[in-house]
Amino acid sequence: MITGNVIAVTSGKGGVGKSTVSVNLALALTRLNKRVAIIDLDIYGFSVPKMLNITDRPKTINNKIIPVGSHGLSVMSTGFMVRGNNPIVWRGPMLGRMVEHFFKDVIWGQLDYVILDMPPGTGDVALDLNHLLPNCKEIIVTTPHPTATHVAERAGTMAQNTNHEILGVIENMSYFSPPIENAEKYYLFGKGGGNTLAKTLDTTVLASLPMSIPNENGEVPTIYDETSNLFIHYNDLACKVEELTVTKASVN
Numbered sequence: 616m617i618t619g620n621v622i623a624v625t626s627g628k629g630g631v632g633k634s635t636v637s638v639n640l641a642l643a644l645t646r647l648n649k650r651v652a653i654i655d656l657d658i659y660g661f662s663v664p665k666m667l668n669i670t671d672r673p674k675t676i677n678n679k680i681i682p683v684g685s686h687g688l689s690v691m692s693t694g695f696m697v698r699g700n701n702p703i704v705w706r707g708p709m710l711g712r713m714v715e716h717f718f719k720d721v722i723w724g725q726l727d728y729v730i731l732d733m734p735p736g737t738g739d740v741a742l743d744l745n746h747l748l749p750n751c752k753e754i755i756v757t758t759p760h761p762t763a764t765h766v767a768e769r770a771g772t773m774a775q776n777t778n779h780e781i782l783g784v785i786e787n788m789s790y791f792s793p794p795i796e797n798a799e800k801y802y803l804f805g806k807g808g809g810n811t812l813a814k815t816l817d818t819t820v821l822a823s824l825p826m827s828i829p830n831e832n833g834e835v836p837t838i839y840d841e842t843s844n845l846f847i848h849y850n851d852l853a854c855k856v857e858e859l860t861v862t863k864a865s866v867n
């Protein structure tokens with residue numbers, strides 16, 4: 616049983632920053648004093664444990680799983696179920712059971728937000744989600760480039776077809792701006808993809824996030840800390856997500 620607002624961060628496409636957005640949005644929500652979990656649903660391509668530099672494993676009590684705590688988040692990932700960095704070779708039906716397992720057999724406690732880091736594509740996991748968490752909301756991530764937007768549109772259309780509320784679009788890798796005063800913006804992947812996608816899906820752009828390497832020299836490879844220009848962007852994003860969800864918390 617999962618409580619709170621469940622938000623799937625999806626895209627259709629790989630490499631656009633779903634996991635980066637999931638982790639940093641989750642952390643920004645904890646800065647608003649929210650109780651937040653992140654579930655890595657990219658079963659084959661799990662990345663959240665590494666992104667948060669987690670070496671612990673979940674414990675079990677009476678066949679129930681206690682999620683791993685990291686940076687104030689409760690975390691679950693199939694990465695915890697495998698030894699080392701071995702690839703997962705399960706077929707579809709096992710995958711479905713794993714998703715259900717994450718929702719039903721984990722002691723999550725009271726939560727305000729559950730961020731789901733989705734795999735690329737519109738496959739089994741997205742379908743399972745519809746079945747298991749019909750009240751789940753979605754954030755669609757794209758880059759500004761039309762090919763990314765085109766693929767992300769399919770993920771958005773799937774959300775609409777399954778009656779999942781779309782909270783909005785995040786345009787990631789929108790531009791690069793050198794870290795100097797009054798710096799120019801360089802639109803490395805073109806312009807406007809986020810707006811186009813938001814228009815098509817009848818929603819808004821929640822954030823346009825510039826290029827910035829997360830915590831390059833730090834121990835935790837994915838977190839944008841307060842020294843990063845993206846820290847404020849993520850704080851703003853968390854506030855917007857709170858505004859959009861605060862009156863609409865739903866029981867799943």
Ligand SMILES: Nc1ncnc2c1ncn2[C@@H]1O[C@H](COP(=O)(O)OP(=O)(O)O)[C@@H](O)[C@H]1O
Nearest residue numbers: 629630631632633634635788824825826827828
């Ligand atoms: N705004 C950004 N600026 C620079 N690099 C980024 C940005 N967002 C994501 N990345 C990097 O892009 C790569 C892919 O991001 P990831 O979150 O793993 O994408 P996905 O989960 O969609 O496959 C990672 O190496 C990540 O550090």
Ligand SMILES: [Mg+2]
Nearest residue numbers: 633634657662
């Ligand atoms: Mg990912």
